[in-house]
Amino acid sequence: MSGHRSTRILAFTTCLLMFLSFFFGGCGKKEDEPVTPTKEPYKVGAVLSISGPNAPLGTPEQRAIRLFEKEINAKGGINGHPLEVIIEDDESDPAKASTAVTKLITQMNVLAVVGSSGTGTTLAMSPIVEREQVPLVSCAAGAQITNPINKWVFRTPPTDTMALQKVLEYLKNTVKVTKVAVLHDANAFGTGGADALQAQAPNYGIQVIARESYGSTDTDMTGQLTKIKQTAAQALVVWGTNPGPAVVAQNMKQLGITIPYVGSHGIANKKFIELAGSAADGVVFPAGRLLIPSSIPKNSAWRKAVDRFAAAYKKEYQLEIDTFAAHGYDAIAMVAEAIKKAGPDRAKIRDEIEKLKGFVGIDGVYNYSPTNHDGLTADDLIMIKIVNGKWTEEKS
């Protein structure tokens, strides 16, 4: 019996150690103290998906927001008030996002909220910010966020609809096809994209003759692809985020399917090339211009902003910028700009965001109005082709 007990104690200690090791695993990374505040800080909340499936989006957004906070406070804050960003993690879960935003608004009294990273989490927050009358600037691209327009909700990234327009223009004008097949992830991003594609394609004289989907964690899409192979599709549009589209690229190569592969902005990252390997060559996808800064007119304010941000981001984190970092940076910069004009008043901050015109961000130049809460247009995007594992601008 006592032997039994000692094993139990041993087991308990092990569990305790496992637990403790996790708590102290990340020790020793203390942030630099911000510049000493002179006036009361302006508090802004951010709800981001720092963990969960959307973590690859939320993590760079968090970095960019922290970078902006540091930069603006080094310059003396907003009208002398330091900016304090309170970041909450929603774990990519809509229920947690609504808890987090409620807490930020009712308990922390933030002036505005940035986030969330995903469409689902943003949609969960919308009714709350509307009820509490707090401006929200989302970093998510789903069309439903601003359609219909919620008076209190804005967004920074180019929408999925814009990316789709770009893809359709490319298919019509450059590839010159009339029949396409679509293969999409069964998640919100993929389904939303495929729905919009089917709805808009006829406007470009394009017919969607096959539509298939796959689960986000599927290993094999040959079943769907052989079905598509038998149709008369002249191009394949793949709408999803990693790793699905990489599997599709590999399976297409395996099956010897040679029709053009047009992806979504969900694969606008180096990860896709890493996963798909040589199968990535020839894949074309829409993305923000910031990924190939040379596509932005030289000496324009936008180009300068991108170059400066890329340098600062690299210096701070030893990382290249990506589109998500840009979404986060633009969102917080916009809120700071509005606070600067409006002062600490939620309703006035909202009005100022809506009045922003020609605001130079990293994703593009933003213009908002009461009927447009998107800010950007399809022209802020380019098509990128992967050639020998490198991105090149595909001019149309």
Next chain:
Amino acid sequence: MKQSVEKSKVKAKRCENKYKNFAIASVLILIVPLWARFIPGNLIHMDIVNVMALAGIYSCAVIGLNLLIGYAGQISLGHAAFFGIGAYSVAILSTRYPGFPAWLGIIIGAIISCAISWIVGKPVLKLKGHYLAMATLGLGEIGFIFFREATGITKGTVGIIAIPPLSIFGIVIDSDFKIFYVVWITVLLLMLFSMNLIKSRFGRALRALHSSEIAAEAAGVNTSKYKTVVFVMSAVFTAVGGGLFAVFQRYVNPESFHFSVSILFITMVVVGGLGNLWGAVIGSIIITFLPSIISALPYWFPFMPESLTNFGNYTLVLYGILLIVFMIFMPKGIAYALEISYSSALRGMKRIRDRISAMRYTKRK
């Protein structure tokens, strides 16, 4: 004869005690919003009323699941689907037909859940152990895929937005304060029902079933019927929770009804205490508050490392460890531990009182 009268008196007294405890617990819960609002937000860094309301919503499901797992000894790894049925019933009805009362949606959700769980439960509950676990898991997964794929009905992964708030007797339940009371009054009603249920003949049959199905069968308990009934009941409780979830969140998408949510419910049951009614409520409260507490820790203890703010990582680690630790060391859960410490504290108090009076007695002598 005299003895039996005596016995029934004791029984009545215990009954009274039960209700007294119930009343105390209810009051303790219902006064939460009254004191919570006086605590400044930048002191505790969490919205107690909001999190409590969510905990109450999960409680509905967890009370039901506890009846199934803790009392009848049958596992289900697919209850998130019933949670989803409740939520989607409200969401679909009240967005498709403007003006459709949300409370009716909750009832309809419960009825649909009742029907489905009855149809499914009868054959599936013939299975035991791992086979039952797999079957319920499979059914839960089918439910999840339905929510995701039947875009014509559920709007798929995009989810249903702008669900109108609940309104009862003309009062629009649009604030966390109001929804807190709606949720917790529902929970307390479910508790009251369950308390009476487990004291009844039905409850005794369930416990017999738990300890040995064959013995229960031999003693004349229609095990198949009892198992199905308790399964249906737990499904209905869970659907009610789901309906409240829809009007609380006012947005639903399939992610909230994934397999991991079934596991979340089970974690709550286990942490609170298998086969302990109040355990379900305590478990829900603890697990729901866990992420909020962990995210608030850096504010309470400013010397903690910055990396702790990314709390999503540890909550999961914690869930895992909690499950293992509780199953090994406290299989009866926190509620049981509380009961034990409460009664031992009472005993300790009594002992001290006895000693004091004994001392007085000797002194006087």
Next chain:
Amino acid sequence: MVLIIVTLALKKSTGLQWILSGLTVGSIYALMAMGFSVIFSSTRVINFAQGEFSMLGGMLMYTFSNRAGIPALYSFILSVLIVTLIGAGFERLVIHPLKKPSVITIILITIGLSIFFRAAAKWIWGTDTLAIAPFSGDKPFKLLGATLVPQSLWIFGFTLLTVVLMFIFFNRTILGKGMRAAAENPEAATLVGVSPPATSLVAWTIAAALGASAGIIIAPIKFVSFDVGVMLGLKGFASAILGGLGYAPGAVVGGLSLGVLETIVAGVFPSGYKDAVAFLVLVIVLLLRPQGILGRQEKLE
């Protein structure tokens, strides 16, 4: 079987393609299912963390071969060794001290373990999907109008090897026979010199090693990320039950049928429902034949 013939007859080369792809996916499931089977056949325990062993195997392989630059073979051995130690350690520390756990207890503990591994992996490796290079190139070759990547052959080969070894171990060696006996009647097994605690340790060790090697072999086509174990575990468990729990050939039959079924369903029906069909078939099989396709009629508890 019938399904395969009908598909072949109707669709010719496309059908063959589906079946080949299905067999690749199915072999993955079969490997997972055998992991479940090993532990179940000797201890009557279902290990819900089996998929996580594979995830850890793949992750460690990535770390050793892609990050540290250790040659593939050594990385493979090192990764499998570490995961095996973790599996054995867990059995000693957590499963062993529980004398006679109920089914629910075991399910919940192993679910807790899988959540813990997942969270720990996310912590260490982040949420990125990682790729491991195929063992022998990625040039597909043709077979009667259908195509196959070389990694599939590795998977087929490994599955075949595993099932043969398992069969020999459980039917021809004394330890293996003793382990099966221990599950059926612990007291009697003790009398003839097989100790159930040792059995349990051996079973967990084999399962962890098997899970880790499977995770590494499938990584080039499946990729690996912290959450890859969930679906693997789920499908593996489903396959094990489908084929007959605790019986290695059953695990293979279950895995292959599930894999082929899924691919054909994805090819014929709207592909989003493929998992639903897989689970529906599973539930129906469970209801009609709880002992699985190949499982022998045994007393269920």
